[in-house]
Amino acid sequence: MTKKQPKPDDFTDLRRRAEEKALAAEAQVRKTPSPKEARRLLHELQVHQIELEMQNEELRRAQGELEASRARYFDLFDLAPVGYFTLSEQGLILEANLTGAGLLGVERRDLVKRPLTRFILPEDQDIYYRHRKQLFETGTPQVYELRVLRADATPFWARLETTEAQDADGASVCRAVMSDVTERKQAEEKLAELDRRKDQFLAMLSHELRNPLAPILNAVQLLQLQKGQNPVQQKALAIIERQVGQLTHLVGDLLDVSRAITGRIQLCQEQVAVSGIVQHAAETARPLIDQRRHELTVSLPPNPIWLYADASRLEQVVTNLLTNAAKYTNEGGHIWLSAQQEGDKAMLRVRDTGLGIAPAFLPYVFDLFTQAQRPSDRSQGGLGIGLTLAKRLVEMHGGTIGVSSTLGQGSEFVVSLVVCPPEAMSLKTQPPPNEIAQPTGPALRVLVVDDNLDAANVLKMLVEEAGHLVRMAHTGPTALAEALDSRPDVMLLDIGLPELDGFEVAKRIRQEPLLHDIVLVAVTGYRAEADRQRMQEAGFDHYLVKPADFKKVREILAEITKKAAGCPRSG
Secondary structure (H helix, E strand, O other): OOOOOOHHHHHHHHHHHHHHHHHHHHHHHHHHHHHHHHHHHHHHHHHHHHHHHHHHHHHHHHHHHHHHHHHHHHHHHHOOOOEEEEEEOOEEEEOOOOHHHHHHHOOHHOOOEHHHHEEEEEEHHHHHHHHHHHHHHHOOOEEEEEEEOOOOEEEEEEEEEEEEEEOOOOOOEEEEEEOOOHHHHHHHHHHHHHHHHHHHHHHHHHHHHHHHHHHHHHHHHHHOOOOOOHHHHHHHHHHHHHHHHHHHHHHHHHHHHHHHHOOOOOOOOEEHHHHHHHHHHHHHHHHHHHHHHOOOEEEEEOOOOEEEEEEHHHHHHHEEEEEEEHHHOOOOOOOEEEEEEEOOOEEEEEEOOOOOOOOOHHHHOOOOOOOOOOOOOHHOOOOOOOHHHHHHHHHHOOOOOEHHHHHHHHOEEEEEOOOOOOHHHOOOOOOOOOOOOOOOOOEEEEEEEHHHHHHHHHHHHHHOOOEEEEEEEHHHHHHHHHHHHHOOOOEEEOOOOOOOOOOOOOOHHHHHHHHHOEEEEEEEOOOHHHHHHHHHHHOOEEEOOOOHHHHHHHHHHHHHHHOOOOOOOOO
8 A cells, every 4th residue: 555645734733743742741840849750751751852853854755755756747847748838817828848938939937927829820819819718717628729930930730728727826827738730730731632632533533424424325315216226226225325324323423422421412301202212213223123133122101201301312322222232132133122111210121132241341331432352253343332322321311221131141221211290291292293294385496505526416416306496506605606696495505615614604694685584404514512503603494414314304395395385485
């Protein structure tokens, strides 16, 4: 057991009492005439004197240890790798160690009574004042970072950790620990810059990949409209269309997962039915499921389940789960997709008879760029991002996603989402019919604008096949000139144009009184949420991502035709 060290005050009190006893014994000896009593009292006095000497010796030893401890403390205080400061409540430096003085580039003796704000960049002083006020008002320790100027005007990033304490007189003081975090800050800034460049690269990669995909898909759709195709041609066209769809899906996932991880995806939430989400996802994944000759069973409850959610993002989740199941299930397997309500939760399940997931890999199945090790003959490609994106999107909706699997016996993914409470239900209880409006009026005048000549030509032919009149332009200025000359009803406008981009073309068209009625449709390779916002601000009416499904183009044109049927425009 460690012996408790007495305090100096304890020794002083003991010595005082021993002296009092000795004086009392001496006084007693003087007034007592009996020799026997005198000898006894003298003996007691000698004992008290010995005790007093022992206590004096113990006191001297304790004082020596205290001085040695103080010396060690100040050595540690000065040699610590971080700066230590004691500050008054007004922010004056009362005490600093050698490291702290070195950080500020000032001799320690010259720091005393100087305000710490003397060394803080003016633009960061509000941070310091706010945290100092918070410390003394609440007593809560504060941790923050700001920029500090050394005496030679060299700036550095400092991390401050402050706590409230009391000095010897009981006054409130601030104990501050300062460390130089400049290298970490510079590394963070480099990472942020790399992340920004990565996002720019991915956006440009997406645009450049979508540009060739768009004319390929449109050319396939144009050929599919032709009659008299033999079975070989039909099969070849179906293969091309399916593979273009796969490439488009991969490019979209690559961009979306980056934005989801950094929190830059914005949800457009509204009241949606689970049945619509399930059906649309099944339709999207159907080509791959059919290609691998799987049997897909979809189960929906008799009563609708409503969510407050972004339908397109949840469709993306279910599509990714179905695609994952199709990839890792041997040909001719079975996939089940079901939805049901359990209490206040909507449960979406995707189960398959596939290869299953090894127990060691199961905890990492949702990690980015992670794929289970497969034999080369069973490699299914992909980037290892589909499940990561699904997890992020589900969590953004306040839900959870989990997986269970037995190697060789398939897997089951379960998505849990909170259903829309009854009091939040709107009067709208049925989803709108999914019907494509049919042209009911005269042909529209359409201006196709794209610097990719193949994309423009194929889109022109498709629009003409739909019964409309088409002109083309390939730069921003020629698009404006053509619009003023032909005054089209609709412009299918690419964003990445030379000389003037699509945003600027749209703004100028909206500023021209003769052209303000034109319906502007963005057909672009960019997909970022910020681009959507810019398109709305520029005056676009519709937004299509390349390669745009021509069915959507036809829907837009049919809707415009129907509205224009009763009020044809003079030209």
